[in-house]
Amino acid sequence: MMTTVWEEPLVALYRDRYEPMVRLAYLLTGDRAVAEEIVQDAFVNVHRAWARATNPPAYLRAAVVNGARSWGRRRNLELLRRPAPPDPSVLVADEMWDALQALPHRQRAAIVLRFYEDLPDARIAELLGCREATVRTAIHRGLAQLRKEIEP
Amino acid sequence: MTIDDDVRTMLRHRADAAQVSDDAWERIAARLDQRPPRHVGRALAAVAAAAAALVAGLLAWPDPGGQVVLRPAAPTTLPPHVWAAPVGRTLAEAATGYVELRTGLTGGRQEPVMTDRSHGTVRFTGDGVETEVFLHRVGGRWLVLAAASDLVPIFDPSYDGSTFAASVVAEAAGQLTVSVREKDEDGASEGFTGVFGDVVGVRHEVTVRHERRGEPGIGLLARLMLDDGTVALAEVWSEERDDPATSEGHLVAVWPATDAEGIESLQTLADSGERSDLLDPRAVAASFLTEVLDGSAGFGVQDFQQGDATSGEVPYALADGADGTVLVRRSGGEGAIWYVVGATSSSLEIVDVRREETHVVADVRASMDGTLQWTGAPPVGVRGGGIVSIGRPDTPVGGYPVVVRLVEDGTTRAVVAELSRT
Numbered sequence: 001m002m003t004t005v006w007e008e009p010l011v012a013l014y015r016d017r018y019e020p021m022v023r024l025a026y027l028l029t030g031d032r033a034v035a036e037e038i039v040q041d042a043f044v045n046v047h048r049a050w051a052r053a054t055n056p057p058a059y060l061r062a063a064v065v066n067g068a069r070s071w072g073r074r075r076n077l078e079l080l081r082r083p084a085p086p087d088p089s090v091l092v093a094d095e096m097w098d099a100l101q102a103l104p105h106r107q108r109a110a111i112v113l114r115f116y117e118d119l120p121d122a123r124i125a126e127l128l129g130c131r132e133a134t135v136r137t138a139i140h141r142g143l144a145q146l147r148k149e150i151e152p
Numbered sequence: 153m154t155i156d157d158d159v160r161t162m163l164r165h166r167a168d169a170a171q172v173s174d175d176a177w178e179r180i181a182a183r184l185d186q187r188p189p190r191h192v193g194r195a196l197a198a199v200a201a202a203a204a205a206l207v208a209g210l211l212a213w214p215d216p217g218g219q220v221v222l223r224p225a226a227p228t229t230l231p232p233h234v235w236a237a238p239v240g241r242t243l244a245e246a247a248t249g250y251v252e253l254r255t256g257l258t259g260g261r262q263e264p265v266m267t268d269r270s271h272g273t274v275r276f277t278g279d280g281v282e283t284e285v286f287l288h289r290v291g292g293r294w295l296v297l298a299a300a301s302d303l304v305p306i307f308d309p310s311y312d313g314s315t316f317a318a319s320v321v322a323e324a325a326g327q328l329t330v331s332v333r334e335k336d337e338d339g340a341s342e343g344f345t346g347v348f349g350d351v352v353g354v355r356h357e358v359t360v361r362h363e364r365r366g367e368p369g370i371g372l373l374a375r376l377m378l379d380d381g382t383v384a385l386a387e388v389w390s391e392e393r394d395d396p397a398t399s400e401g402h403l404v405a406v407w408p409a410t411d412a413e414g415i416e417s418l419q420t421l422a423d424s425g426e427r428s429d430l431l432d433p434r435a436v437a438a439s440f441l442t443e444v445l446d447g448s449a450g451f452g453v454q455d456f457q458q459g460d461a462t463s464g465e466v467p468y469a470l471a472d473g474a475d476g477t478v479l480v481r482r483s484g485g486e487g488a489i490w491y492v493v494g495a496t497s498s499s500l501e502i503v504d505v506r507r508e509e510t511h512v513v514a515d516v517r518a519s520m521d522g523t524l525q526w527t528g529a530p531p532v533g534v535r536g537g538g539i540v541s542i543g544r545p546d547t548p549v550g551g552y553p554v555v556v557r558l559v560e561d562g563t564t565r566a567v568v569a570e571l572s573r574t
Contacts, residue, residue, distance in 0.1 A: 019172050026170035027163055043180045066487045070423045096162050116163040129462050129484040133302045147155050
């Protein structure tokens with residue numbers, strides 16, 4: 001892999017964070033291919049903003065979360081026009097996973113960022129662009145919906 | 153296992169299913185090679201300085217409660233509120249008076265913030281009280297719209313004319329008391345009726361359901377006293393109509409003048425590249441001025457000054473008139489579209505906006521002679537230094553755009569805008 005001097009920090013970030021970010025994006029979107037696309041877009045954005053990003057890994061995560069939200073909006077429009085066929089590559093049916101993917105983006109993202117990334121509510125609020133109380137509301141409602149879906 | 157544990161386990165299991173392609177870096181590098189060389193952007197210190205300037209500018213706005221209002225408005229209807237301060241109180245005094253009334257405590261450290269000309273918040277922390285009070289100034293009088301605390305949030309309050317429902321969650325252990333309040337026919341409060349009072353643990357949830365047919369509104373007050381004596385306070389008032397903050401169809405922006413759903417629609421267009429102009433706050437400010445001025449004045453805009461991740465301002469100057477700032481906001485971080493929530497002017501000020509039966513009326517102060525113009529309203533002459541009222545027929549609920557120009561000899565000399573909640 002050929003690199004130039006100014007790419008070295010980006011390469012280091014890629015080696016350290018690409019795979020974890022793909023996992024995060026997958027949890028947010030439920031689609032493996034889309035997850036990689038979002039993360040690759042995020043790396044391009046990080047490169048563009050490198051001069052003013054004081055914390056590139058945090059910027060990268062924010063770009064992934066925003067990318068997932070944007071993808072969700074476009075997908076919702078497409079589903080309105082043309083419902084998607086079932087994905088044959090989906091793993092064994094998992095009611096909770098399906099219920100998570102059906103949540104609104106903010107609720108899903110808040111749950112993933114708290115229970116998978118183990119982020120504090122203040123950090124989640126920064127990533128989602130809302131107040132901490134809104135984060136707690138989103139998690140409360142999201143968990144309530146998940147509970148309703150999986151309980152007999 | 154709790155639901156939290158189930159979710160955590162499910163996420164960790166599912167994350168393992170995510171796959172990484174072998175040529176991921178090559179794809180990223182190929183896209184980087186296609187981009188023009190990056191240039192060094194502004195240092196974050198400049199952004200922080202702009203943020204500090206924005207905050208300083210907000211704090212430097214005149215304290216409405218302390219200023220003499222030349223022609224105070226006399227509103228015939230008031231927005232839903234939990235308490236009305238006596239006339240003449242400042243923002244901080246009104247909030248402190250409310251907190252003392254509800255807790256018996258003086259409130260401790262306060263952080264008053266004016267969010268626009270007629271709205272403000274005061275956060276209380278330490279010394280026994282934890283709450284954030286939201287206020288709205290109407291006719292020179294501060295109304296407490298609600299109080300909120302992260303320690304005792306109130307979820308989904310609603311009243312449909314016969315049943316009031318809400319849930320209250322204690323985010324910390326302590327003594328939780330929940331009360332409801334009704335108004336009698338004359339509009340005065342009948343006092344609080346307790347519906348819950350007990351020592352609770354963390355994340356204890358209380359569901360409130362209060363049957364009361366025919367009342368104009370129902371209030372809910374939640375107080376959580378912690379072991380150290382701190383009181384967390386939350387209060388809301390629900391009336392039998394849509395909550396303007398959440399209902400569809402209520403404007404959330406002056407420009408584009410649209411509701412929350414409209415913003416989402418524009419966001420999808422921006423994401424697809426069709427309306428990428430909305431991703432540039434300076435361009436958004438310029439588009440707003442172009443539309444509002446409609447050829448009646450030339451103008452120039454300066455660089456965007458970011459206040460925080462979701463708000464900032466764009467300074468502007470009219471070619472033959474006053475200067476000011478366009479206030480812009482976005483609902484998310486990087487990639488979210490920007491929209492205009494107001495515009496200030498060095499020569500024009502909206503003192504108050506109120507609803508009068510079939511009209512919306514704005515009281516406007518001008519520092520120069522001219523004619524005030526507002527689409528849909530008869531023009532009104534004004535003398536420099538005076539306050540006049542300009543009204544247009546409408547009976548809005550929720551956010552309402554007020555955009556007023558001061559015109560002289562056919563040229564706009566000043567423009568001001570805000571999204572008022574009448």
